[in-house]
Amino acid sequence: MAIRVGVIGTGAIGQDHIRRFSQALSGAVVTAVSDIDDVRARKVAKDIGGRAAATGRELIAADDVDAVVVTSIGSTHEEYVLAAIAAGKTVFCEKPLATTAAACKRIIDAEVKHGKRLVQVGFMRRYDAGYRMLKNAVTTGRIGTPLMAHCAHRNPAVGDNYTTDMAITDTVIHEIDVMRWLLDDEYVSAQIIYPKKTSKASSHLADPQIVLLETSSGARIDVEVFVNAVYGYDIQCELVGETGIARLPEPSNVLMRSQGQLGVEILTDWKQRFIGAYDVELQDWINAVTAGKATGPSSWDGYAAAVTADACVKAQITGKIVEIKLGEKPALYR
Ligand code: NAD
Numbered sequence: 666m667a668i669r670v671g672v673i674g675t676g677a678i679g680q681d682h683i684r685r686f687s688q689a690l691s692g693a694v695v696t697a698v699s700d701i702d703d704v705r706a707r708k709v710a711k712d713i714g715g716r717a718a719a720t721g722r723e724l725i726a727a728d729d730v731d732a733v734v735v736t737s738i739g740s741t742h743e744e745y746v747l748a749a750i751a752a753g754k755t756v757f758c759e760k761p762l763a764t765t766a767a768a769c770k771r772i773i774d775a776e777v778k779h780g781k782r783l784v785q786v787g788f789m790r791r792y793d794a795g796y797r798m799l800k801n802a803v804t805t806g807r808i809g810t811p812l813m814a815h816c817a818h819r820n821p822a823v824g825d826n827y828t829t830d831m832a833i834t835d836t837v838i839h840e841i842d843v844m845r846w847l848l849d850d851e852y853v854s855a856q857i858i859y860p861k862k863t864s865k866a867s868s869h870l871a872d873p874q875i876v877l878l879e880t881s882s883g884a885r886i887d888v889e890v891f892v893n894a895v896y897g898y899d900i901q902c903e904l905v906g907e908t909g910i911a912r913l914p915e916p917s918n919v920l921m922r923s924q925g926q927l928g929v930e931i932l933t934d935w936k937q938r939f940i941g942a943y944d945v946e947l948q949d950w951i952n953a954v955t956a957g958k959a960t961g962p963s964s965w966d967g968y969a970a971a972v973t974a975d976a977c978v979k980a981q982i983t984g985k986i987v988e989i990k991l992g993e994k995p996a997l998y999r
């Protein structure tokens with residue numbers, strides 16, 4: 666029987682995931698949605714033949730919801746994930762798990778007390794075919810021991826409400842997670858460098874930025890985050906190992922000879938860039954929930970990303986190299 670899913674947050678990614686559950690994936694049906702904007706929630710509910718719950722908490726407690734998906738704004742994640750754990754329900758939470766390391770730690774404490782993993786964090790790049798090829802290049806020893814990585818995360822433009830710290834907590838958080846997973850290593854320090862500012866950024870936003878991370882084995886990762894890059898949504902990653910180099914493949918697209926040029930169109934939207942990864946990620950989640958397990962990126966991974974993000978934000982403000990310390994990983998996540 667299909668698991669009955671309740672989705673909290675019916676904005677951009679909430680609607681995208683709901684479409685996915687209804688049209689692309691198997692084994693789950695969205696029975697209830699909720700959003701602080703109840704007009705939006707009711708419209709989405711009507712479209713899928715489900716119901717709009719009055720609040721996120723009501724949805725979590727409801728008998729017609731077996732498992733919860735949290736796709737509301739980041740600052741609301743802690744409340745909803747904690748409520749799902751208290752109700753003993755499995756929860757898929759979009760990144761970030763919570764906006765601070767302290768909040769993520771409260772989630773870990775609650776899950777550890779519950780005694781069983783219930784939480785999966787939406788770090789979908791781990792499910793992307795290209796990143797999985799990179800991981801394979803590392804684990805099979807094809808490039809030798811990784812020494813460095815060069816990454817770029819470019820968005821065409823951001824809204825006026827996008828702030829300098831969001832370049833870390835909303836955007837680079839993906840590189841923070843995926844590089845930790847790719848290298849199977851923990852971070853020990855973070856530093857931020859501000860290149861010349863683009864004239865396309867609002868006055869309060871430092872853009873672009875370069876994030877420098879160091880791992881416990883001494884590997885160095887640089888991430889260029891440039892959120893007003895204009896030309897497209899562009900994710901780059903190159904791993905440099907002792908005996909070779911592995912580069913993230915470009916998304917496949919038709920090769921055109923047109924208007925005197927040979928080329929492929931550049932994507933402009935994260936939804937399209939990672940469409941396959943979101944599908945695999947959520948099908949994996951459905952399968953795990955059906956089997957009574959939680960398998961993907963854990964609360965610990967959400968916490969590790971948040972500790973690193975906190976250090977990066979401190980480095981933004983102080984201009985210093987900031988140390989990163991995770992503390993001991995609870996047995997539940999080993
Ligand atoms: P959005 O602004 O389009 O949607 C957020 C929704 O949350 C809105 O409909 C808003 O009304 C609702 N909301 C706000 N406060 C609420 C509350 N207290 N209770 C219930 N609903 C509330 O944002 P989005 O782009 O859909 O992002 C949502 C989350 O998904 C964020 O955490 C974001 O970081 C994450 N996200 C992840 C990816 C990814 O690639 N994995 C991509 C985009 C967004």
Ligand code: ISE
Nearest residue numbers: 760818820835836837839935
């Ligand atoms: C957005 O919130 C996402 O999570 C996208 O995957 C990311 O690439 C984008 O920069 C964020 O703003």
